[in-house]
Amino acid sequence: MPEPLSVDVLDRPEQLSTCESEWRRCFERSQASPYLSYDWFAAAIQHRQSDGALRVCLVRHEGELAAVVPLELVRDGRWHVILRFAGGGWAPRNTCVVADAAVRLPLLSIVLQTLHQRQDRWAYCHLKRIPADSPLRETWSDAAHTADAHQTGATVLIMLPATWDEYWSTLSESHRKNIRRRTNLLTRTAGALRLERVGPGDSADVGVLGRLIDDALAISRRSWQGDADSGRAIGDPHVEAFFRDVTAKLGQRGLIDLSVLYAADRPVSFVWGAARRPTSTICKLGFDRDLADTSPGLVHLAMLLADSIERKLTEIDFGHEFSDYKRRWSKVTQDLYALRIYPRNFRSKIVRWWHERQERRQPVAAGLRE
Numbered sequence: 419m420p421e422p423l424s425v426d427v428l429d430r431p432e433q434l435s436t437c438e439s440e441w442r443r444c445f446e447r448s449q450a451s452p453y454l455s456y457d458w459f460a461a462a463i464q465h466r467q468s469d470g471a472l473r474v475c476l477v478r479h480e481g482e483l484a485a486v487v488p489l490e491l492v493r494d495g496r497w498h499v500i501l502r503f504a505g506g507g508w509a510p511r512n513t514c515v516v517a518d519a520a521v522r523l524p525l526l527s528i529v530l531q532t533l534h535q536r537q538d539r540w541a542y543c544h545l546k547r548i549p550a551d552s553p554l555r556e557t558w559s560d561a562a563h564t565a566d567a568h569q570t571g572a573t574v575l576i577m578l579p580a581t582w583d584e585y586w587s588t589l590s591e592s593h594r595k596n597i598r599r600r601t602n603l604l605t606r607t608a609g610a611l612r613l614e615r616v617g618p619g620d621s622a623d624v625g626v627l628g629r630l631i632d633d634a635l636a637i638s639r640r641s642w643q644g645d646a647d648s649g650r651a652i653g654d655p656h657v658e659a660f661f662r663d664v665t666a667k668l669g670q671r672g673l674i675d676l677s678v679l680y681a682a683d684r685p686v687s688f689v690w691g692a693a694r695r696p697t698s699t700i701c702k703l704g705f706d707r708d709l710a711d712t713s714p715g716l717v718h719l720a721m722l723l724a725d726s727i728e729r730k731l732t733e734i735d736f737g738h739e740f741s742d743y744k745r746r747w748s749k750v751t752q753d754l755y756a757l758r759i760y761p762r763n764f765r766s767k768i769v770r771w772w773h774e775r776q777e778r779r780q781p782v783a784a785g786l787r788e
Contacts, residue, residue: 452692453509465660467506484520572751609682618693622669634688641704
């Protein structure tokens with residue numbers, strides 16, 4: 419390890435508070451995702467949105483915190499312990515906190531060496547949904563490990579121009595007609611429409627934000643997600659306390675984006691995600707299923723984008739799931755990668771061979787299903 423670099427590893431939740439001020443300063447000196455702000459991560463750990471053994475790695479350069487790499491040890495099925503990102507997997511894109519001056523340091527290599535020195539026994543490190551421009555893609559390589567990177571999809575990025583007319587012109591004619599038709603239908607069916615939002619950079623009024631939180635939860639319970647057997651909704655019993663806590667904390671720091679669409683004062687749709695001006699994300703959204711025929715979610719998105727342009731936001735990360743629907747709103751995407759890093763030992767060599775064998779079999783299996 420180069421002399422000016424050192425790594426401290428936090429492995430207990432109560433240790434997080436010891437680095438709060440450093441974490442906040444490093445975050446401000448970086449382009450990091452708001453899902454890696456101290457408040458988001460601490461809330462996720464407090465509410466057990468991460469369920470593995472913590473390995474939060476603090477990389478210091480010449481004594482100053484240069485990066486935070488939040489990892490955890492979990493079991494991969496029955497046989498292997500692996501390293502993965504900690505934090506609960508909420509972010510549409512995963513990476514770490516890296517101060518702008520440290521983006522070219524061999525961060526991941528140093529972190530993995532440190533974890534080996536601790537004698538943490540893991541078969542491989544599996545990091546998912548890494549964007550193409552993440553510093554982690556370039557900082558893993560060393561003599562002690564080998565790695566495989568695979569593109570695993572793409573997140574849809576809605577790039578916002580200076581005016582609504584410019585954005586509107588990028589949509590297909592059929593999509594524009596559908597937005598107009600559904601907006602008129604929702605208004606006729608449910609009443610006058612109004613969008614309320616606490617967005618990126620806003621100094622949130624506690625009362626307003628609390629009301630939006632309550633209304634978003636009420637909508638979630640009336641949405642299809644509320645009754646779904648799979649997935650994760652903000653109104654799920656194991657999620658609601660986290661949703662309330664993290665939204666309130668990030669709202670006070672201008673790092674939340676929560677909007678609710680009202681029809682005649684009835685909450686009918688919500689959109690929620692972490693944000694860092696001038697960008698935002700859409701993490702969860704839902705609408706009242708009793709109004710499904712009027713598409714309140716579609717109407718809400720159009721109004722949200724118009725409001726975002728007025729606020730001079732530049733980008734909204736829409737995520738990678740349900741991409742056919744999302745690409746009606748934008749054709750701009752960013753590739754996402756999965757990175758698997760294996761120690762150079764016999765056990766990990768066998769695990770890597772097994773992964774490669776499974777991947778060779780997948781196209782054959784897909785062809786048989788077709």
